[in-house]
Each structure stands twice: as structure tokens, then as C-alpha cells.
Amino acid sequence: MALRELKVCLLGDTGVGxxxxxxxxxxxxxxPNINPTIGASxxxxxxxxxxxLHKFLIWDTxxxxxxxxxxxxxxxxxxxxxxxxDITKEETFSTLKNWVKELRQHGxxxxxxxxAGNKCDLNDVREVIxxxxxxxxxSIHAIFVETSxxxxxxxxxxxxxxxRRIPSTDANPPSSGRSLNLILRIFDILHENHIVxxxxxTEATRARGHIRKIYAFLYNRVRVxxxxxxxxxxxxx
Amino acid sequence: xAADVYKKKGDVPNxxxxxxxxxxxxxxxxxxxxxxxxxxPGAGQEGAIFVHTxxxxxxxxxxxxxxxxxxxxxxEEPQRDEIKMEEISKDFSELSxxxxxxxxxxxxxxxxxxxxxxxxxxxxxxxxxxxxxxxEEDITMEAWRxxxxxxxxxxxxxxxxxxxxxxEEALSSTMGVMMALVSFVEAEKNAIRSIHADGYxxxxxxxxxxxxxxxxxxxxxxxxxxxxxxxIYYQIVSLLTLTQLNHIFQQxxxxxxxxxxxxxxxxxxxxxxxxxxxxxxxxxAARCLPMAAGVRDVVxxxxxxxxxxxxxxxxxxxxxxxVSLVRKKDxxxxxxxxxxxxxxxxxxxxxxxGEAWTPICLPKFNSNGxxxxxxxxxxxxxxxxxxxxxxxxxxxxxxxxxxxxxxERLKKRGVHHALxxxxxxPFYSVSQVGIPDLRHFIYKSKSSGLFTSPEIEAPYITxxxxxxxxxxxxxxHSRAHNSSHPLNNIYYTGSNENLLAWVTSAFELYVCxxxxxxxxxxxxxxxxxxxxxxxxxxxxxxxxxxTY
Numbered sequence: 001m002a003l004r005e006l007k008v009c010l011l012g013d014t015g016v017g018x019x020x021x022x023x024x025x026x027x028x029x030x031x032p033n034i035n036p037t038i039g040a041s042x043x044x045x046x047x048x049x050x051x052x053l054h055k056f057l058i059w060d061t062x063x064x065x066x067x068x069x070x071x072x073x074x075x076x077x078x079x080x081x082x083x084x085x086d087i088t089k090e091e092t093f094s095t096l097k098n099w100v101k102e103l104r105q106h107g108x109x110x111x112x113x114x115x116a117g118n119k120c121d122l123n124d125v126r127e128v129i130x131x132x133x134x135x136x137x138x139s140i141h142a143i144f145v146e147t148s149x150x151x152x153x154x155x156x157x158x159x160x161x162x163x164r165r166i167p168s169t170d171a172n173p174p175s176s177g178r179s180l181n182l183i184l185r186i187f188d189i190l191h192e193n194h195i196v197x198x199x200x201x202t203e204a205t206r207a208r209g210h211i212r213k214i215y216a217f218l219y220n221r222v223r224v225x226x227x228x229x230x231x232x233x234x235x236x237x
Numbered sequence: 238x239a240a241d242v243y244k245k246k247g248d249v250p251n252x253x254x255x256x257x258x259x260x261x262x263x264x265x266x267x268x269x270x271x272x273x274x275x276x277x278p279g280a281g282q283e284g285a286i287f288v289h290t291x292x293x294x295x296x297x298x299x300x301x302x303x304x305x306x307x308x309x310x311x312x313e314e315p316q317r318d319e320i321k322m323e324e325i326s327k328d329f330s331e332l333s334x335x336x337x338x339x340x341x342x343x344x345x346x347x348x349x350x351x352x353x354x355x356x357x358x359x360x361x362x363x364x365x366x367x368x369x370x371x372x373e374e375d376i377t378m379e380a381w382r383x384x385x386x387x388x389x390x391x392x393x394x395x396x397x398x399x400x401x402x403x404x405e406e407a408l409s410s411t412m413g414v415m416m417a418l419v420s421f422v423e424a425e426k427n428a429i430r431s432i433h434a435d436g437y438x439x440x441x442x443x444x445x446x447x448x449x450x451x452x453x454x455x456x457x458x459x460x461x462x463x464x465x466x467x468x469i470y471y472q473i474v475s476l477l478t479l480t481q482l483n484h485i486f487q488q489x490x491x492x493x494x495x496x497x498x499x500x501x502x503x504x505x506x507x508x509x510x511x512x513x514x515x516x517x518x519x520x521x522a523a524r525c526l527p528m529a530a531g532v533r534d535v536v537x538x539x540x541x542x543x544x545x546x547x548x549x550x551x552x553x554x555x556x557x558x559x560v561s562l563v564r565k566k567d568x569x570x571x572x573x574x575x576x577x578x579x580x581x582x583x584x585x586x587x588x589x590x591g592e593a594w595t596p597i598c599l600p601k602f603n604s605n606g607x608x609x610x611x612x613x614x615x616x617x618x619x620x621x622x623x624x625x626x627x628x629x630x631x632x633x634x635x636x637x638x639x640x641x642x643x644x645e646r647l648k649k650r651g652v653h654h655a656l657x658x659x660x661x662x663p664f665y666s667v668s669q670v671g672i673p674d675l676r677h678f679i680y681k682s683k684s685s686g687l688f689t690s691p692e693i694e695a696p697y698i699t700x701x702x703x704x705x706x707x708x709x710x711x712x713x714h715s716r717a718h719n720s721s722h723p724l725n726n727i728y729y730t731g732s733n734e735n736l737l738a739w740v741t742s743a744f745e746l747y748v749c750x751x752x753x754x755x756x757x758x759x760x761x762x763x764x765x766x767x768x769x770x771x772x773x774x775x776x777x778x779x780x781x782x783x784t785y
Binding site: 014019022023026027031034035036037038039040041042043060062064065066067070073 | 476477496497498499500501503581585586587588590591592593594595596610630631633637
């Protein structure tokens with residue numbers, strides 16, 4: 001069965017339940033007295049999706065102000081970002097809009113955005129109306145769900161939807177195809193989920209343009225730790 | 238001023254509990270410290286792990302001589318030693334009786350009757366606060382006033398940054414007064430260090446751009462309280478770096494720093510609590526998890542072999558005890574930095590799952606930059622935490638791979654189970670030493686920066702009793718390291734325990750005996766104890782530290 005790695009990061013205000021969502025998804029557990037995340041936390045979980053195995057590489061970031069500057073390090077390499085707000089706190093929804101803006105400006109071009117309105121079990125103290133959030137999500141073509149990490153509502157569904165939305169590698173073969181006289185080799189060297197791709201060029205000058213295309217292709221798929229080397233030629237960077 | 242406090246306390250009738258022949262100094266007949274630094278039990282064979290710190294004063298005075306203020310009585314001309322010893326004895330007996338709770342309650346009652354408004358005894362209220370955790374307390378309540386030790390941090394504009402108890406916002410006028418006091422004294426080119434009144438010590442530490450204030454009813458010396466405040470200052474720097482801290486206040490003098498520190502209150506709270514419980518802070522040293530030297534050496538070798546270019550320190554620890562530490566050659570960790578790391582890990586359960594990756598500043602190593610720490614527990618439900626400190630924030634996967642390699646190596650070399658076995662007995666019993674009157678001790682090897690101490694056992698069972706024992710050690714320590722009257726030997730007989738302190742250039746030893754022993758017995762017991770530590774040193778200390 002084919003294994004695909006999906007890099008996902010969670011963003012959002014402090015205390016909205018990012019870690020709780022991840023814990024529910026990865027461990028199927030919930031701790032009401034969870035401590036705030038410090039820095040960022042990395043976890044993985046492999047699930048079956050249709051006839052593929054999807055390995056989620058999840059960066060759960062800290063929502064506190066002093067870690068704000070670190071966020072690009074995590075969303076830069078992600079195929080999807082889950083932005084979480086707390087349905088009982090209006091201001092966390094405003095923070096969410098700022099995150100969307102930041103992703104549009106500085107995030108990878110085709111990052112899949114998912115919006116999760118967490119704590120939907122606390123409906124009676126709700127401050128954010130579901131329809132408003134849904135309309136906003138539609139306007140930016142984002143996935144939208146209301147979740148409850150506590151009661152395990154819509155958590156798996158959220159990740160399944162992300163699986164569905166992230167474009168499959170097979171659906172997008174390199175367009176250059178046969179004319180491209182290159183050997184592409186993939187080494188899984190550093191870490192089981194850290195792929196370094198090396199591209200060797202066999203023909204000197206002709207390939208330069210193709211390398212750029214390959215680079216663009218790679219960049220959209222292998223975002224963390226990409227490394228393209230052109231032997232003897234200039235870097236496509 | 239301090240002398241007044243002593244005198245006032247002396248009037249209280251609990252003086253009758255002091256044994257008549259209790260106070261004795263051992264200065265004349267001290268056992269000769271035959272050990273030079275580096276040869277004492279516990280001294281590493283291949284150099285120290287830490288930055289070399291001789292004593293407590295070094296920790297406070299290395300980069301800021303002002304930060305270890307002397308109390309007014311310490312700055313006075315040397316008094317006669319006899320007087321000093323009497324004072325020590327008196328303080329001890331007060332400490333002993335105060336903490337048994339009987340005499341203090343009596344004193345408290347008297348005060349309540351006089352003032353007619355106090356309703357809670359300090360101990361009761363303190364217990365309440367421990368139970369309730371950091372609920373935002375109402376600062377107008379009497380209970381808030383009765384806490385043993387308040388800690389306040391404020392900016393130079395007088396804005397609240399942190400308060401141990403109660404909501405900072407409600408305290409802004411109180412903090413304004415504190416800043417006014419500081420500025421008032423500074424206007425005359427002086428610096429306020431402490432105020433002693435009515436059993437309280439108010440200690441100020443000025444570390445621009447912050448001001449730290451403690452209001453304590455404990456028996457700690459002013460110097461020790463100032464040291465604790467410095468730890469809190471370093472704790473804040475470790476979150477932000479000094480560069481960022483200075484930059485923020487240069488940009489905006491009345492910046493509300495709580496915005497940037499949001500979520501870190503728990504770390505600071507934990508630090509304050511830990512300092513009252515863990516002798517590591519007092520000793521300026523780290524305690525090692527006792528384990529067979531062979532196992533530890535293999536674990537250290539495995540850790541050393543799982544290296545990466547950007548790794549500077551690799552630390553394996555269990556419940557604030559060191560299992561192994563590997564450092565880059567020529568790079569030393571300062572005990573304060575290590576304590577801050579221990580505190581960070583013990584203060585949050587968020588490291589229990591997954592792999593954490595967080596920027597951290599080690600203020601004693603470099604207060605201007607961040608390291609990046611990879612923090613993970615090796616196995617679920619087992620208290621064994623691996624801390625890998627890297628210089629490169631993009632190096633998560635490389636460092637994470639180091640962890641995997643370390644774990645694989647541990648299993649391959651067959652020490653995995655031995656390591657887990659050692660974790661099952663994290664403390665040893667004092668009965669192993671085989672000295673009947675010996676209750677507890679702390680032994681610090683100065684050259685390695687490591688100390689060892691048995692589990693605290695009966696009669697120190699309750700948390701209060703344990704803290705009392707630590708307070709006794711604190712007192713011995715402060716007397717031994719008094720900057721104007723350092724003492725090498727202290728022996729004290731009390732109604733609850735006999736205490737001995739022995740400080741040489743190579744080691745420090747603090748011992749607690751049952752109150753029934755004699756001084757001669759204590760001296761021979763200390764010799765026996767030293768022999769035992771020497772015999773067990775390869776189990777109690779890290780003798781062969783590894784470097785990259």
C-alpha cells in the first residue's frame with residue numbers, strides 16, 4: 001500500500017484547543033487540564049485513506065504571543081494548515097482571520113486551509129455564530145468544521161477532509177516527462193519523514209529550465225528540508 | 238534594623254525551648270580538610286561538567302556584584318565571633334520552634350489579641366494557597382497578606398509583570414509604590430536593598446529593565462532571598478533573551494510585558510515552589526540519579542555517539558536528577574542554566590506527548606541568543622526525559638534523529654533495562670550508610686558541581702517538615718557562606734535535631750543527626766560518612782563526563 005506523508009500545522013490563539021485536537025486525533029484521549037504548549041510539538045499518525053496510507057506529520061504550535069514569530073518555520077513546510085478558534089470566544093475568531101491573512105501573504109501558494117471552530121460542546125456560551133464562520137470559510141475556500149476535542153466530534157472527519165483535499169502526487173506527474181533527461185532520485189536518509197531529493201542533471205545546458213520546473217514541482221510537495229543541487233550549474237534558487 | 242528583629246523575637250517566651258548547653262562552635266578542633274579540590278569524593282576524573290562555581294557568592298556576583306546585597310548587619314564592622322555564634326544558636330532555636338508550629342501559633346495568638354484583626358494563622362493560609370493553586374486571589378483578603386513569601390516583578394515604569402499570588406492588575410498601585418521607593422532612594426544615588434520590619438523582609442533586586450521584589454516572612458537571609466529573585470529574573474530572560482527584553486522597553490517604556498510572558502506564569506510559579514523544596518538551588522549544583530557506574534558510562538557513551546553538528550548539550554534527566562550530560566568540548570553549562578532547564582521540564586506536562594521543539598535562552602551561557610531545545614520523554618509513563626540543545630532552529634529533524642539513534646543504541650548495547658531498573662530506585666536510604674544517629678545529609682563536590690543526598694525520611698514526613706529541614710540547611714548554608722564571617726565548621730545541638738556543617742575548599746557537607754547524639758559521635762560519624770561517600774562515589778556521581 002502506498003504511503004503518503006502529509007504535513008499539517010495547527011495555528012490559532014492560545015487556549016483554543018489545538019493540542020487537544022491533536023491529542024484526540026493521535027491518541028484518542030482528552031485531558032481537561034492540559035498545559036499550554038511550549039514552542040511547538042511534533043507528532044505523527046498514520047491512517048488509511050481509500051487504498052493509501054496517509055502519514056500525518058503534525059506540528060502543533062504554541063498560541064502564545066512570544067512564539068508568534070516562529071510560526072512561519074512550521075507553516076512554510078506544510079501542505080495544510082488547521083486554524084483553530086474557540087466558538088465561545090469572539091476574539092479568537094479575529095485572531096483566526098489574521099492567521100488567514102498571514103498565510104495568504106507568506107505561506108506556501110497552494111496550502112490547504114482548514115478552519116476548526118473548537119469547543120462546540122459548549123453551545124450555550126457560544127459567541128461565534130456557526131453560519132458566519134462557515135460563510136467566511138467559504139469565501140476563502142477553506143474547509144470548515146465545528147469540532148469538540150472533548151467529545152470527539154468531527155476530529156477524524158477534519159483530517160479525512162484534509163487527506164481528500166491535498167492533491168495526490170500521482171495526479172500531477174511532472175509535465176516535462178520524456179523530454180526531460182534527468183534522473184530523479186529520492187533518498188529517505190535523515191528521518192523517516194524527512195525526504196531529501198537530489199536531482200542530477202545529465203545534459204549540461206538544456207536542462208536548466210527543466211530544473212526550475214522540477215524545483216517548483218518539488219517545492220509544492222516536499223516543503224520541509226528541500227534541497228536541490230545542480231551539479232556544476234547554478235542553483236535554481 | 239535586622240538586629241532589632243532578632244531582639245524582638247528574643248522576647249518571645251519560646252526562648253525557654255533552647256537547650257541550655259546547646260550552642261557550640263567547633264572552630265578550634267575542626268577535622269583537617271585533607272582533600273584538595275579535585276580529589277574529593279565525587280570529583281570528576283575528566284574535568285567538570287559545569288562552569289566552575291566555587292560557592293554561592295560566585296553565582297550571584299559573577300556578572301553583577303550588586304546583585305548579592307549584604308544585609309546591614311553584615312556590613313557592620315566584624316563583631317566578636319562569640320556574639321555571632323550566640324546569634325546563630327538563637328536563630329536555630331527560633332527556626333526549630335517556629336517550624337514545629339507550637340511556639341509560632343502562640344506568638345500568633347498574642348499578636349492577634351493585640352491587633353484584634355488577624356483571623357488566620359499563617360500556616361493555615363499557606364496550606365490553603367498550596368491546595369488552591371494559582372487561583373487569582375483577592376488581594377484585599379487577609380489570606381493574601383498572610384502568605385509566607387510574595388514575589389513581585391515590575392517594569393521600571395512601575396507596570397506589573399508578575400505576582401506570585403493575586404492578579405497583577407489589582408496590584409498595580411502596590412507595585413507603583415514599590416517603584417516609587419526604588420526611585421526615591423536612587424535619586425540620591427543610592428540603591429535600596431531591603432527593608433526589615435515586623436518579622437518581614439522586603440528585598441529588592443534591580444536588574445534593568447526589571448525590578449524584582451520579595452516580601453518574605455521566612456527565616457531565609459536577605460542574600461538568599463535576593464538569590465531567589467535573581468533566579469526569577471533569569472527565568473524571565475530565558476523566555477525572551479536579554480536583547481529582546483531591553484529592546485522592548487527601549488521601544489516602549491510602559492510596555493505591558495505580561496503580553497509576551499502569557500502562559501509562562503506556571504513556569505515561574507513552579508520555580509518559586511521548587512526553590513523551597515529542592516536543595517539543588519541552594520547548593521548551586523545538580524543531583525545525580527544513583528546508578529551503577531558501568532550502566533551510566535554506557536548510557537553516556539550512547540548519548541555521546543548520537544551527535545549532530547549543531548548539538549551543544551545533551552541532557553538525560555529523571556525527576557530533576559541528572560542521569561547523564563554530554564557537552565560540546567570547551568562549552569560549559571552553568572548550574573543556574575541547568576536548574577532553569579530542570580524547572581522548565583518539571584513545570585509542564587505538555588512535553589509528555591510527542592516531541593517538543595522550543596527556543597530557550599540559557600542566560601548564564603549567553604543572555605542574548607536562543608538555543609533550540611528538543612524535549613521528549615523516552616517512554617510513555619516513565620520519568621526519563623531527554624533534552625537535546627541545538628544552535629540551529631531549522632535542525633529539528635536532525636536532532637530528532639539523534640534521539641532515535643540514542644534509543645536504538647541503548648537497546649543494542651543492552652543497557653535499556655538496566656537504565657529503567659535504576660529509575661525504579663531514584664533515591665537511596667540514609668540507613669545504607671550505617672550510622673544510627675544520622676538522619677539526612679547533603680554532600681557537594683565543588684569541582685564537579687554535583688551533590689548527593691539521601692531520601693528525606695522520618696521524622697520529616699509532612700511537606701512542612703521537609704521544608705523545615707531544607708530551611709535548616711538554608712540557614713547553615715547562609716551562615717557558612719556569610720560574606721563577612723564565613724564559617725568552616727558549625728555544630729549545633731537542638732531539641733529536634735543536631736546539625737553539622739563542614740565547608741572546605743573541596744567540598745561542602747551538611748548533616749542532620751538525631752538530637753540524642755554527642756559532638757564527638759558526630760565528628761566520628763562524619764568521617765565514616767565521608768568514607769562511605771568515597772566508596773559509593775561512582776554510583777552517586779558522574780565521574781567520567783563525556784564531550785562531543
